[in-house]
Amino acid sequence: MAISDLEVLELEAIANTLRQDIIRMLVSVGSGHAGGPLGMAEVFAALYFHVMKHDPKNPFWDERDRLILSNGHICAVRYAAMARSGYFPVEELLTYRKINSRLQGHPHNLSLPGLENTGGPLGQGLSQAVGRCIAGRLDGKKYRVFCGMSDGEHNEGQTWEALMFAGNRKLRNLTTLMDRNNIQIDGHTEDIFPLEPLKEKYDAIKWHVIEIDGHNVRQIIEACDEAKAIYEKPTAIICHTIPGKGVDYMENNYEWHGKAPTKEQGDIALEQLKAEGERIQKEIGGLSKA
Amino acid sequence: MHLVESLFSKDIKKAATRDGYGEAVMELGEADPNVMVLSGDLTESTRTLKFSKKFPERYVEAGVAEQNMAGMAAGLAFEGKIPFVSSFAVFSPGRNWDQIRVSICYSKANVKIAGSHTGLITGGDGATHQALEDIAMTRCLPNMVVLAPCDSIETKKATIAAAKHQGPVYIRFARDKTPVFTTPETPFEIGKALVLRNGEDASIIACGTMVYPALQASEELSKEGFSVRVVNNPSIKPIDVDTIVACARDTGAIVTAEEHQIYGGLGGAVAEVLTTNRPVPQEIVGVMDTFGESGEPKELLQKYGLTVEHIVSAVKKAIERKAEGFGVRKAV
Numbered sequence: 001m002a003i004s005d006l007e008v009l010e011l012e013a014i015a016n017t018l019r020q021d022i023i024r025m026l027v028s029v030g031s032g033h034a035g036g037p038l039g040m041a042e043v044f045a046a047l048y049f050h051v052m053k054h055d056p057k058n059p060f061w062d063e064r065d066r067l068i069l070s071n072g073h074i075c076a077v078r079y080a081a082m083a084r085s086g087y088f089p090v091e092e093l094l095t096y097r098k099i100n101s102r103l104q105g106h107p108h109n110l111s112l113p114g115l116e117n118t119g120g121p122l123g124q125g126l127s128q129a130v131g132r133c134i135a136g137r138l139d140g141k142k143y144r145v146f147c148g149m150s151d152g153e154h155n156e157g158q159t160w161e162a163l164m165f166a167g168n169r170k171l172r173n174l175t176t177l178m179d180r181n182n183i184q185i186d187g188h189t190e191d192i193f194p195l196e197p198l199k200e201k202y203d204a205i206k207w208h209v210i211e212i213d214g215h216n217v218r219q220i221i222e223a224c225d226e227a228k229a230i231y232e233k234p235t236a237i238i239c240h241t242i243p244g245k246g247v248d249y250m251e252n253n254y255e256w257h258g259k260a261p262t263k264e265q266g267d268i269a270l271e272q273l274k275a276e277g278e279r280i281q282k283e284i285g286g287l288s289k290a
Numbered sequence: 291m292h293l294v295e296s297l298f299s300k301d302i303k304k305a306a307t308r309d310g311y312g313e314a315v316m317e318l319g320e321a322d323p324n325v326m327v328l329s330g331d332l333t334e335s336t337r338t339l340k341f342s343k344k345f346p347e348r349y350v351e352a353g354v355a356e357q358n359m360a361g362m363a364a365g366l367a368f369e370g371k372i373p374f375v376s377s378f379a380v381f382s383p384g385r386n387w388d389q390i391r392v393s394i395c396y397s398k399a400n401v402k403i404a405g406s407h408t409g410l411i412t413g414g415d416g417a418t419h420q421a422l423e424d425i426a427m428t429r430c431l432p433n434m435v436v437l438a439p440c441d442s443i444e445t446k447k448a449t450i451a452a453a454k455h456q457g458p459v460y461i462r463f464a465r466d467k468t469p470v471f472t473t474p475e476t477p478f479e480i481g482k483a484l485v486l487r488n489g490e491d492a493s494i495i496a497c498g499t500m501v502y503p504a505l506q507a508s509e510e511l512s513k514e515g516f517s518v519r520v521v522n523n524p525s526i527k528p529i530d531v532d533t534i535v536a537c538a539r540d541t542g543a544i545v546t547a548e549e550h551q552i553y554g555g556l557g558g559a560v561a562e563v564l565t566t567n568r569p570v571p572q573e574i575v576g577v578m579d580t581f582g583e584s585g586e587p588k589e590l591l592q593k594y595g596l597t598v599e600h601i602v603s604a605v606k607k608a609i610e611r612k613a614e615g616f617g618v619r620k621a622v
């Protein structure tokens with residue numbers, strides 16, 4: 001599905017809105033994860049507003065594409081994307097991490113319709129995604145299974161168990177989107193637990209690999225299209241992202257992995273994000289006129 | 291007995307038990323060149339960052355890979371090192387339980403497992419990160435010592451005692467700040483419980499973050515004319531049979547309190563001692579066979595039944611059951 005320049009800009013605008021939502025959610029509760037969610041805003045905007053087949057009003061629709069989130073700590077961006085696409089009221093985002101909320105600090109499948117899995121303990125998601133793929137095949141279903149993953153969780157043995165299994169079984173309905181942001185909690189991934197050469201590792205275990213700029217909406221969509229067209233392998237989309245993207249004092253700083261901005265820091269973040277949002281709107285205006 | 295002076299003062303000093311762990315590994319690192327720390331990408335959260343800076347060669351960043359971390363610790367131990375495996379309890383001993391069972395416990399490797407973020411007071415991260423089953427899954431393991439210290443000072447002592455003990459030890463502690471009510475002089479010994487307050491009508495046997503609320507409950511109950519003993523039981527295994535049996539004999543009614551599932555934790559351990567030695571009515575205060583959720587620690591303790599008031603009513607129930615004749619529970 002080719003995508004127009006206007007559609008790209010509109011998705012960028014949505015990503016910008018998700019980022020503002022994330023900041024408001026974190027400031028409101030005073031805890032949570034900032035780095036990963038901000039870095040994955042374009043990916044989630046593209047998934048929920050363009051790529052995935054889904055129906056916010058019918059979250060259990062049998063033919064929906066399944067999105068398993070393995071790195072559950074980035075759920076703020078998923079919640080924001082779900083609210084903005086109509087799964088639940090946007091105001092509910094501010095209950096995130098608070099008592100009696102459907103928006104748990106790490107996502108719980110039974111708490112909120114539309115979540116496919118419970119996640120947080122890293123490395124568990126891909127195995128579940130593989131199970132969904134096998135079942136889909138068995139039942140002759142057409143749905144695709146997407147799995148959001150992080151680079152940090154590639155330290156876990158279970159991640160590689162699932163990766164090797166999926167490669168061996170040629171699970172073509174499986175597409176992973178990896179947040180390759182180069183950070184984990186204790187520091188930069190290549191200092192803590194080096195993963196490179198990553199593409200070669202995936203190649204060796206029979207995956208189709210696409211490396212993209214994870215902030216480039218067009219690349220995200222084209223990679224998802226390519227994954228669909230690849231017939232004999234599962235596809236890993238390695239999304240190179242900037243953790244904390246859009247907030248200058250958070251960008252590329254691993255200390256913002258699991259921290260919330262204060263009210264003042266949040267205001268600065270929102271100011272920067274709003275300026276970016278206005279820039280995108282101006283571009284959209286320019287395009288519409290042309 | 292053995293406690294800070296203004297025990298029930300509103301502004302009693304608070305500190306996280308994990309801070310006590312961090313201080314202890316620093317001291318141990320200075321004292322013994324064999325002491326090592328392994329961390330599963332949670333160095334700051336487990337308060338081992340200082341150790342990692344001071345003794346970089348004896349610090350192993352294992353990454354987000356707890357199974358490998360536990361296995362490596364066993365290997366280190368067999369070469370004479372004293373490794374402290376540091377992570378959140380849900381991941382260690384959660385993720386790596388088989389490695390702990392076989393490579394560490396069955397093999398008697400001198401490994402210390404330190405599990406942080408136990409209990410509901412882990413807070414906003416929610417159920418996935420709140421360890422409420424770790425006592426159950428460690429105390430069933432042969433050769434394992436299980437410690438659940440009550441404040442930051444006792445956590446420090448427990449960590450130091452763990453290093454001295456030859457063999458596998460699991461120490462559980464928590465993220466949030468809680469009252470510091472013991473002193474450096476308060477006795478601590480693996481295998482020993484400590485009577486903190488005497489009483490005759492019932493005994494509360496508590497561990498970890500529930501010991502301080504147990505003391506508050508006893509204080510509340512004294513205003514209503516009840517005399518309630520409070521026992522700090524940090525050594526879940528080996529458990530202090532003598533002290534527990536003495537409580538049963540002297541007071542005839544027991545309440546246990548812990549930030550853990552009601553099944554398999556301190557309550558279960560005490561019940562095992564009572565049924566095989568001196569059966570008396572027992573009430574178990576803990577999380578009622580359910581997972582937690584996100585929220586502020588205080589809200590969660592309230593919602594899941596772990597407050598002073600909950601202990602108070604459990605004590606009254608135990609005393610009532612004692613009066614009715616042992617063992618018979620009134621139909622509700």
Ligand SMILES: Cc1ncc(C[n+]2csc(CCOP(=O)(O)OP(=O)(O)O)c2C)c(N)n1
Pocket residue numbers: 035036037071073074120121122123150151152153179181182183184185243257258330331332354355381385
């Ligand atoms: C099994 C497991 N071990 C440890 C943790 C604690 N933890 C949460 S996030 C994280 C860092 C992982 O890096 P990454 O997922 O790349 O984080 P990000 O890029 O979003 O900061 C760790 C170690 C966990 N959630 N699960």
Ligand SMILES: [Mg+2]
Pocket residue numbers: 150151152179180181182183184
């Ligand atoms: Mg990362």
